[in-house]
Amino acid sequence: MNIELALAEELKNVLHELYQIDIQADASLVQPTRKEFEGDLTIVVFPYVKLARKAPDMVAKEIGDRLCERMDALTGYNVVKGYLNLSVADGYWLERLREGFADERYGLFAQREEAPVLIEYSSPNTNKPLHLGHVRNNLLGHSVSQILMACGHPVVQVNLVNDRGIHICKSMVAWLRYGNGETPESANIKGDHLVGNYYVVFDKHYKEEQAELIAKGLSEEEAAQQAPIMLEAREMLRRWEAGDPEVRALWEKMNQWVYAGFDATYARLGIHFDKTYYESNTYLLGKSLVQEGLDKGVFQRHEDGSVRVNLTDEGLDEKVLLRKDGTSVYMTQDLGTAQLRYEEFHPGKMIYVVGNEQNYHFDVLKLVLGKKLGKPFGDSIYHLSYGMVELPSGKMKSREGTVVDADDLMDDMFEEAKQSTESLGKFDFQPDEAAALYEMVGLGALKYFILKVDPAKNMLFNPAESIDFNGNTAPFIQYTHARIRSLLRKAAEQSVNVADALPDGLSPEGEEKLIVKKLYQYPQVVLAAGENLSPALIANYVYDLAKQFNHFYQETPIMRETDAAKRLLRLQISQWVANTLRNGMKLLGIDVPERM
């Protein structure tokens, strides 16, 4: 049991004895003492003064006396304006150091036997390559998966690829008309980019044809409907749905190009899925659920033949679940895939990492499955909603060519890292080690830049300003790690065994103790990040830790220390910091180098 919880437990007893106040013992009643005050742990006594009918300082004193009597780990206390600051014995921190410094898996909890958490993310369309918006989605999904696994939850990562519909038909039509049989190999570009290019080609010709029709006197709307290239795309979609072998073969071919491209992008981002669903397989699902709702009387068949659900009681609107021609809409499909996944994995929780533009959709999905259909998994659906990535010019618009392409962005980050490293004069790397380092630093900077922001918030990305490598950034943290690894290499060279037992009677003091206390908090931070599904908590923690260590490093000799016991203590703290930085960054999907 950690000391906060033990303390809270005793606090509960003491409050009952002294004032007959009954509380729930909760570790959040105990917080770390702020640096500017003496002590290690703080209890705020204001909540009890009214019931105790005494002055705050008196209450704090009485509680402090009793707690110190009861707990050996406490050595004393002071009271400042109703804040009870308790001091913890040095030996306690020494024990934490002994337990933690060599633990390669520090902050990773044992996996529990329980229903898995299913998490869906990425969910691309196959008509264009991944862009910055997908990058935020992918990084969030991957990081949250890592965090949940670190907390001990089994996790199933799934992707749902939107591989069918009018969008891919547009690329197909344009490729047939203007492609001259071009392939990724012949054009030497990634398949997803190739298909994306034809999507743009489609749009260009579509606009031209519309303009011609308007010149002939058609209205804008008529022109949009009747442009020949659009009619072809619709016909293509119709033939696809009818199972036309020729259309299906083309569709297969172009989608395979796209998947090869996606796979490369995913691999570079460092993400993978346990299972990939394709909408071409799932879009017909859900109809039986709609029938079930009709049978139960919770859905209504409208006079025009469409099936709808009335959610006005819940403060929402009426929502169509089945078109009047009986075909599925997006919602129908999502109802079906939720059911499918439930049957397949029996998850305790289903997380959907999807942008906040779909908040309404997920409100409806949850309500329909839970309240209306009474499905047990309705309430287990959680929409991890994140804000848009905006450019200085506003939202990214694919039609206006302002999207930031994921592959280009990663190339740019690599290049920035290369230039930055070279300008710092660090040339003593072998070519392959250098390339690996640039990739690690460049992608690290990108990932950290995105993940340190609270998911709920919109964020700004300015392509004109490169992502920083100084300050609150991944390279700063990677650098701190590399420095420590360098120290540890030096120790090994000088035959100092960091794993040696520390002599008794020596304890972390001053800055050393501050770092040990910070390290001690890490597992709690992991749990908090898991509960809040927030990689930003990890990012903030890791930065604070690195910053604190750098300060220490600057002022305190470590390998230069001549007292062997002190040197060993500091090396162990350093190693613990390095492990924690590495493990924390891993949760963000960021690797750390041995040297940089």
Add this chain to the structure above:
RNA sequence: GGUUCCGUAGCUCAACUGGAUAGAGCAGCUGCCUUCUAAGCAGCAGGUUCUGCGUUCGAGUCGCAGCGGAAUCACCA
């Protein structure tokens, strides 16, 4: 117009879920490399936490009203 989310230093973001004097980075200015890695460290400057009212021992955090921004309110996904 209804609903939801957001509003903190010039800019980008924090603030342990209601606790002590709101913190970092960038940008600006000052110092520190004959070396445990300067992608670092120390310092200066920068704030009516959008506004107002309320809740209580205590509010950036909770409630209400307003202002500003975003998303959404499709038989698109």
